[in-house]
Each structure stands twice: as C-alpha cells, then as structure tokens.
Amino acid sequence: MTRPDQAAENLLRVKEKVRDASRVVVLTGAGVSAESGVPTFRGAGGLWRQYKATDLATPEAFARDPRLVWEFYNYRREVLAPLEPNAAHRALADLERAKESFVLLTQNIDGLHQAAGSRNVVELHGNIWRVRCSRCGNRKEDRRVPIPYPPVCESCSGMLRPDVVWFGESLDPDVFRLAYQALERCDVMLVIGTSGVVQPAASMGLYAKENGAFVAEINLEPTPYSRALSVSLQGKAGDLVPQVVV
Numbered sequence: 001m002t003r004p005d006q007a008a009e010n011l012l013r014v015k016e017k018v019r020d021a022s023r024v025v026v027l028t029g030a031g032v033s034a035e036s037g038v039p040t041f042r043g044a045g046g047l048w049r050q051y052k053a054t055d056l057a058t059p060e061a062f063a064r065d066p067r068l069v070w071e072f073y074n075y076r077r078e079v080l081a082p083l084e085p086n087a088a089h090r091a092l093a094d095l096e097r098a099k100e101s102f103v104l105l106t107q108n109i110d111g112l113h114q115a116a117g118s119r120n121v122v123e124l125h126g127n128i129w130r131v132r133c134s135r136c137g138n139r140k141e142d143r144r145v146p147i148p149y150p151p152v153c154e155s156c157s158g159m160l161r162p163d164v165v166w167f168g169e170s171l172d173p174d175v176f177r178l179a180y181q182a183l184e185r186c187d188v189m190l191v192i193g194t195s196g197v198v199q200p201a202a203s204m205g206l207y208a209k210e211n212g213a214f215v216a217e218i219n220l221e222p223t224p225y226s227r228a229l230s231v232s233l234q235g236k237a238g239d240l241v242p243q244v245v246v
C-alpha cells in the first residue's frame with residue numbers, strides 16, 4: 001500500500017504529465033465499466049443461468065448452440081441498455097477535446113465511452129451493440145433488445161453473431177495495428193481499471209513505456225505491472241480520473 005503523502009505526490013505527478021502532454025493514449029478495462037454497474041460475467045457471482053461467460057463467449061459455443069449464445073447476449077444487452085457513463089468516462093471525453101492527439105483503447109464492449117462523448121475509440125474487444133456476419137464478415141450497428149432469433153445477414157443469409165472478440169479469438173489485425181501505432185507515438189499513457197491479466201492489453205502499458213512514454217496506472221488494487229510502470233495510483237476510476245485530467 002502506498003503512504004498517503006506518497007499517493008498525493010503521485011497523483012500530482014500524473015496530473016502534471018497529462019497536462020503537459022500533447023499525445024495521449026488511454027487504455028480502459030472492466031474497472032471503468034464496473035463503476036457504471038456493468039457486470040463482468042467472470043468469476044464469482046458472474047454466472048448466467050448455470051453457465052460461465054468463459055463457456056459461452058467462445059466460437060465453439062456459437063458453433064454448437066448459437067441460440068443459447070444469443071440468449072446470453074440478449075440478456076447482456078438488457079442489463080447494459082439502461083446503464084450510463086460515469087465520471088471517469090466523462091473526464092476522458094473532456095481530455096480528448098483538450099489534446100492535439102488522443103486515442104482511447106478500450107477492452108470494454110459496452111459503448112459507454114462513445115455515450116460519454118469520446119470519438120477516437122479503438123475497441124480492442126469489439127462492441128456488443130454491433131453484429132457481424134459469421135459468413136461474409138459484414139458488420140452493422142444493431143441496438144435492439146432483444147435481437148430476434150435467428151439473426152440473418154442481409155447480403156448472404158449467413159448467421160449474424162455479436163461483433164465482439166470471444167475467448168480464444170485474436171484481435172482484429174487492423175485494430176491491433178492502430179493500437180500499437182498509438183502506443184509508439186504517445187507521450188503519456190493512462191492504464192485505467194484493467195486487472196493486467198488479459199493479453200495483449202495487459203502488456204500495452206509496458207510497451208508504451210519502452211517506447212519512451214510516461215505510463216500511469218489507475219486501478220483499485222496493484223496489478224502485476226504496477227512496479228514496472230512510471231506511477232501506480234490506487235482507487236476508483238470515477239474518483240481519480242477526473243482529478244488527473246483537470
């Protein structure tokens with residue numbers, strides 16, 4: 001645990017770095033969404049019916065039982081639909097408007113950053129409010145709750161799936177390239193609300209630091225990367241992010 005005076009000093013240091021930076025990259029994870037009430041569906045209490053998310057959010061589950069996977073995603077849509085951005089989302093949207101170059105990388109699929117006004121968002125794991133054809137790859141926004149079953153592609157009649165990256169799938173190569181370009185070019189990076197276990201996002205902070213950026217982590221608790229980054233701040237994103245980006 002960081003001493004209180006040390007914590008205040010660290011906070012001030014991050015605030016100054018953010019203020020002086022012209023090229024900023026932010027990476028957000030589940031911790032930011034959690035403060036808006038988004039459940040993770042992983043770990044204890046994260047069950048839907050008797051299933052774990054890790055058993056349903058996979059290409060194998062979709063091939064085996066697409067109806068069941070769609071029922072799970074319709075349930076998730078229902079949970080997400082009324083949720084709203086929190087103070088961290090709003091502060092990051094403000095920060096984007098103040099910077100010459102700003103890229104927001106997110107592991108979250110809920111669209112809350114865009115709802116808060118963020119524009120340059122790179123969605124590492126896709127977006128639950130989009131569907132994608134499992135045959136021809138066509139994508140489109142579809143915010144219906146629920147999506148009627150079976151959802152069928154207008155161009156090829158293939159089965160539509162949620163446009164999200166499932167367990168065992170790799171990131172879209174275009175998204176991957178955009179993310180790494182931004183990491184190589186930024187002066188300051190903030191890593192917010194990520195547990196530091198889901199790759200490649202977990203190592204992105206280190207990558208930016210190796211490329212010369214000042215990298216600060218904001219998370220409820222220390223992560224495996226805390227000591228390797230420039231500064232680690234512990235606390236709620238909704239409290240800390242507005243303080244460092246003013």
Ligand SMILES: [Zn+2]
Pocket residue numbers: 133134135136137138153154155156157158
């Ligand atoms: Zn299609």
